[in-house]
């Protein structure tokens with residue numbers, strides 16, 4: 001058996017239907033959507049606007065509220081850095097939850113280092129949930145411009161109560177930025193119903209290609225003004241310069257259409273596989289626990305701790321199963337996952353956790369194989385007393 005892929009929160013394979021939809025845009029339909037003077041350009045512009053509709057629909061947005069970017073990281077950076085350019089006097093604080101992705105935390109740190117901005121982190125509890133009273137307190141002590149809270153966490157799967165959060169944020173006169181990268185395509189999302197002001201999501205987490213994503217900017221009064229990170233030929237209403245990645249955008253749209261169409265059936269199927277994996281491991285292996293909220297959780301994610309076992313040794317021992325210890329995007333850092341630390345795990349506990357993230361192509365057979373392999377490997381490592389050497 002080739003490698004079993006259970007790291008869908010890091011990236012997903014491109015769905016063959018998505019690949020089929022995008023392929024003509026590399027060859028026959030190569031026009032630049034910004035070319036105004038010939039049919040190649042017009043056809044490309046039409047494909048672009050149809051794609052914008054499909055991507056918007058997936059998030060409950062209006063088409064003109066969507067700006068195409070190179071991915072969620074870029075969209076999050078624009079929201080954080082581009083709003084600051086327009087910050088209102090006295091609102092120099094950004095509030096983020098402790099479990100935000102590095103794509104949110106790093107630009108905040110960058111701005112704080114540059115000075116003039118205070119970036120405040122709201123703690124989470126053992127399940128990864130935000131204490132809304134702490135959020136209120138952080139909002140009342142200093143005037144905040146922006147609050148960044150994700151719709152669902154990539155490491156734990158915990159879903160945040162974005163509706164409640166947006167009410168608190170708006171009551172304090174701030175804007176809500178929502179990283180929806182792990183929720184779009186996994187749970188129904190409606191940016192307007194949820195009261196989200198700006199948001200980001202990405203194609204490659206929902207069976208589209210890498211290098212394309214979306215920025216959502218709510219069109220309402222008072223208007224949200226963003227400064228572009230990349231200035232150029234005025235594409236995307238001046239918010240993102242550069243020739244549009246039309247093959248990627250067409251693919252993103254197709255990925256969104258499929259995700260919407262199959263969401264309920266996939267949720268059913270994937271959560272059944274995830275629950276079987278989790279429940280069997282917990283029943284068969286002593287001293288194990290699940291991180292994250294067991295109920296309010298995206299259907300594909302299970303983060304399991306194995307007491308006294310070094311997760312990296314365990315992953316090496318299960319060499320034909322692709323899982324991870326933490327977000328791929330944090331893999332440059334050496335310490336334990338900031339998300340696992342934020343929920344209160346000790347370093348040793350955090351180094352004992354593995355994230356299993358399932359997806360569209362995960363099968364029953366793969367889950368059977370994984371369950372057996374995890375049980376055998378953990379028992380073997382514990383028998384051999386291969387514990388992590390404390391750092």
Ligand SMILES: *Cc1c(COP(=O)(O)O)cnc(C)c1O
Pocket residue numbers: 009010070071072073074101103150152153154179181182201202203204205212213329
């Ligand atoms: C993957 C991911 C990102 C980064 O998305 P890119 O499109 O790869 O830049 C941001 N936030 C979360 C929660 C993610 O899972």
